[in-house]
Amino acid sequence: MNPHSCRCDHSPDLIDNNPVTPSYDFDNPIYHAEEEDEEDCELPGELARLLKQEEKVIQPHEESIEVVNLGTDEVKKEVKIGAALEESVKSRMVALLKEYVDIFAWSYQDMPGLDTDIVMHKLPLRADCPPVKQKLRRTRPDMAMKIKEEVQKQWDADFLAVTNYPPWVANIVPVPKKDGKVRMCVDYRDLNRASPKDDFPLPHIDVLRIWRKQRSSHHGAPFVTR
Structure with missing residues (x-):
């Protein structure tokens, strides 16, 4: 018999007596972790900074503003300025606004307009477009009260001014403001269709973007539109 040869017995009795599924003893764990010092548990400075940065909640940028009353307690004339301004700059700005407080329009009474004997504007209308009377749109009761005010x-x-039996009727479109008030707009889409188009219309949005990019790169100032 070759001493280097190995004999494997595949008898069923041998397999039954030697199960392949190991048995675990959960009462006696086979590994105990060594106690670590507190110094070993400290995270590196860069990793700690990154983790702290991940915990921050990113909020949209919103500049804090401050309301300044340029009038009196009885007649308020409030304006809003940036709260992050330096105190010296803020005081000079408030003093400048108070100096020229009379040039601002604080109410509709401060905007009397021009006399019609001086100038009068009329809308040109196409003869082939008949007048349109829009159907009345219902609004919520709370919004209706703001519109009435x-x-x-x-x-x-x-x-x-009151007009009787007008050929053109357009609905009011209330636009809520951030301060809770309502901006009064009018649905003039039908009137715009009846108006002749300008020979030189307003530029498209892509042209405005190019102008804004060029102005910002050349002058370093943002391009503001209304």
Whole structure:
């Protein structure tokens, strides 16, 4: 018999007596971690900084503003300025605004407009476009009260006039403001369709983007549109 040869017995009795599934003793763990010092648990400075940065919640940029009253307690004339300004700059700005407080329009009464004997503007309309009377749009009760207050202000300032049986009727489009007030707009889409188009229309948005990029790169100032 070759001493280097190995004999494997594949008898069923041998396999049954030697199961291949190992048995675990959970009462006696086979590994115990060594106690570490507190110095070993400290994270590196760069890793700690990155983890701290991940915990920060990124909020949209919103400049904090401060409301300044240029009038009195009875007649308020409030403006908003940046709260991050230096105290010296802020005081000079408030002093400048108070010096020229009379040039601002604080109400509709401060905007009387021009006399019609001096200038009068009329909208040109195409003859082939018939007048359009839009159907009345219903609004919520709370929004209707704000619209009524705004219309009353314009009526008191002689901005509005009553007309009977007008050929053109357009609905009011209220736009809520951040301060809770309402901006009065009018749906003039039908009137715009009846107006002749300008020979030189306003530039497209892609042209405005090019102008903004060129102006910012040359002058270092942002391009602002209204």
